[in-house]
Amino acid sequence: MTSDFVVDDIDRSIVDQLRINGRATNQQIADHLGLTATTVSSRIRRMEDANQLRVVAVSDFSAHGYNVLMEVAIEVDGRAASDVAADLAKFPEVFAAHVVTGRYDIDMLVVLRDFDELPGLLLDKFSQVAGIRSMMPAIAVDVIKYKFDVAPIEEQVPE
């Protein structure tokens, strides 16, 4: 996760403006910060090219038809946790999968359209992955906070 990419105060102030309004024009940002639109444009491009910035719309789970959010912790047995996690990550319902320290080996965030899908997912899909000793699901009944502006950024996919 280390990187030689260096950011300065101008980069940070541009990012702050984009966090307030991701759809502000280069000119609006430039006027606000006392820069030129060209500078704003090239700074944004530089951060995007280095995979350090994406200005995007994030969408709610419900916009994709998902109404149930849950955490599933997995205890692994007889197989590398990374391999088990990689297999589990292939299921579209799994939108985050991490290998973790502690009592469980893998922590996943899982989304479902409906509770009816839960037995099928746990018993027919996840259970087909080799190396799972136990699964500990925790259903989110209320989300108090969900901040989404810091994340590992994937490589830009060419159009």
Place this chain on the structure above:
Amino acid sequence: MTAPQLDDLDRQLIDILSKDARVSNRKIAADLGVTEGTVRGRIKRLQQDGLIAFTAITGFSLSNHAKLAFIGVQAEVGRVRDVARQIAEMPLVTGVMITMGQFNILAICVFDELENLVEQASDPILSISGVHHVETSIAVKTLKYNPRVVRITEKDRVIDNGD
């Protein structure tokens, strides 16, 4: 929970904007063969309904907080909401959900040094009245993470007049 009514145009808009939110309404309108007014109106409605939000997602060079931790919390049942709200106030905490399972609260944290995670999250959570037990696990490897699909909570519904 009622499912929002989204049509194909809404989905196309979400798809375009989730790749790059800085595309102008004019270009989107031209690409989709609709008017700029339609694009503007749709985006505004999606924002008002809490279905999309615009943000700058930064990688770890810009955030200083490169590591991720999950903290499971067992709190007294009658005080879960209050405890969850107090946890949500902590600066390293990026996500808090009330859950049914082995723990009744899950807190997601980003941190730089292990010491700071303990001092600014694990220990303060354990000191909240009504908290019985916390279990911290640290992500050592990320296999999958989709930052584009999120839970938009009430205070994130900032409406801008984009374009």
